[in-house]
Amino acid sequence: MAVILGMKPVVLEGFxxxxxxxxxxxxxxxxxxRVGEEDPGDAKAAKIKEAIAKALADARSLIEPKGIYEIVTGGEIEGPPGFAELERVAICICTIGMALEETxxxxxxxxxxxxxxxxxxxGSAAAEAVARYMNDRIDETAAAEGLRTSCRASxxxxxxxxxGQRRLFDLLPAERIGVTLTPGAMMVPRKSVSFAVHIDRNPVRLRSENSCRNCDMDTCPYRLDDE
Amino acid sequence: MKEHLEQCMQAIVDGDSPKAAELAKASLDKGYPVLEVIEKGFARGIREVGRLWEEGELFLPELVIGAEAMKKAMEVLRPALEAGEAAEKLGRVVIGTIEGDIHDIGKTLVATMLSANGFEVTDLGADVPVKRFVDEAEKTGADWIAVSALLTTTMPGQKRVIDELASRSLRGKIRVMVGGAPCSKEWAAEIGADGYAGDAVAAVALARQKTA
Incomplete structure (x- = not known):
């Protein structure tokens, strides 16, 4: 499928x-x-690992990935600074559905x-995976025309x-994948991701890249050294 | 008894709910003073869990199972507390996520940690109207209202809670703490809140420090 402006929104599901x-x-x-790579350690660590293993198993029947994307001009979205001038931007909304959230x-x-x-x-990790899946499909269609994509902006x-969320929902018929927006601009289901990527021969670099490396909170438990 | 208190503390640090309940029961069987068992045993454990979490040594699951173990111990000890010695009243807190915002987990963690640390907590859930916060705080005689907002679009609701308190002349009586990803100390100061808590442990510290 060609990465063209004005194409109909693409809905993906069943993956x-x-x-x-x-x-x-x-x-x-x-x-x-990191299950199985080492001794489970003490009883506390074993209990937590067991809970995570159960959550991963339960999630299989609770996750229903769906996504929708289309290509617009940067001027059509109320995007981050610098996006207004961009010629081609893929916008996407995707979700894991409601079942996990209810559980x-x-x-x-x-x-x-x-x-x-x-x-x-x-659920959060699965929503990220759905976003990556959608991103990969956008990348493939761009690559077919010799184009690349920027990192995701949300x-x-x-x-x-x-x-800016509201504008994305004006442009994309997200109800087709069961995602709606509350008056406070929050997505329902919660485990949903919306994003935009620039498509070009030389896509823009976003300020939000390498967020951990640029952060001063050295002792943050969530810090990722390799990011 | 000293060794017993150490075991009580350790059961919480280990997040071992059955052990915590068993030790709580043993405390009663042996006739140990309940308040001392809580303060020098179990509560010391939950404070240690909080300290390790703040230092980045522990992750969310460990904080949660520590709080769960504390809850189990308290379930066993509470009847004895209510029957006999006067419990240390740390204060009452009404907590919820502000209207328009359905994020629930961070707020529930704060509620769990406050409760594990000895506060009486009324958790109103998520998407809570401004008036309901104040109604419940009045009804329960709360010292604090804790208002969570996870979105920049719902943060103004935190200020409306403070305005509502003011309109009922309760501003000096009931304190307000705010929290949630987009909030900050500066935001708390700007809207006239009594404090900002970035996470569950900070919320406990703030409530302890300012509840007289």
Whole structure:
């Protein structure tokens, strides 16, 4: 499919994803996520690993990946600084659906906090994986024309105001994948991702790249050294 | 008894709920003073968990199972507390995520940690109207209202809670703490909140420090 302006929105569904390991490490801690690479350690570590393994197993039947994207001009979106002049930008909204979120809510409501936060983290990691899957499909269509894509930019991250979310939802018929926006510009289901990438021979570099390296919080437990 | 208190502390640090409940029961069986068991045993454990979390030694799952173990111990000890010695009243907190915002987990963690540390907590859930925060705080005689907002678009609701308190002349009586990813000390100062807490452990420290 050609990466052309004015193309009809592309809906993808029925694909499967593996929750992103890196996101899980960030949310739950490296020593709990790297299962099988070492002795499980003490009873506490074993309990947490078991909860994460269960969450990963449960998530398989709870995740329903879907995504939609189209190509617009940078001027059509209220994007981050510098996007207005860009000729071709892919915008995408994707989700893992509602089922996992409802299970998390039930677990936490019943006081099963560890089970709830483990499954929630797996949901976040799966939403990232869905975004990556969609990003990869956009990359492939761009590559077919000898073009490359920038890193992802999302409303509410870095210097893109969360208000820009509304414009993305005006442009993309996200109801086709079951994603809606609350009056406060929040996506429902929560485990959804919206993003834009610049498509070009020489795509722009975003300020938000290498976010950990540029951050001063040296002792942050979520810091990723290799980012 | 000293060794027993050490074990109580360790059960919380280890996040071992069955052990914590067992030790709590043993404390009662042996006739140890309940307040001392809590303060020098279990509560010391949850404070240690908080300290390790702040230092980046522990991750979220460990904080959560520490709080769960604390809850189990307290379930066993609470009836004895209520029957006999006067419990140390740290204060009452009404907590929720502001209207328009359905993020729930961070707020629930704050509620769990406050409760594990001895505060009486009323958790109103997410998407809570401004008036409901103040109604519940009045009803329960709360010392604090803790308002979470995870979006820049819902943050103004935190200020409206403070305005509502002012309109009912409760501003000096009930304190307000704010938290959530987009919030900061500066934002708390700007809207006239009594404090900002960046995470569950900071919320406990703030509530302890300022509840007289």
């Amino acid at each position: 499967s994803v593996e929750p992103e390991q890196r996101e899980l490490v960030k949310l739950l801690g490296e020593r709990h996520v 998390v809510k039930a677990a936490i409501g019943a006081g099963r906090m560890l089970e709830g936060i483990a499954l929630d983290a797996v 409303p509410g991250y870095g210097d893109w105001d969360v208000g």
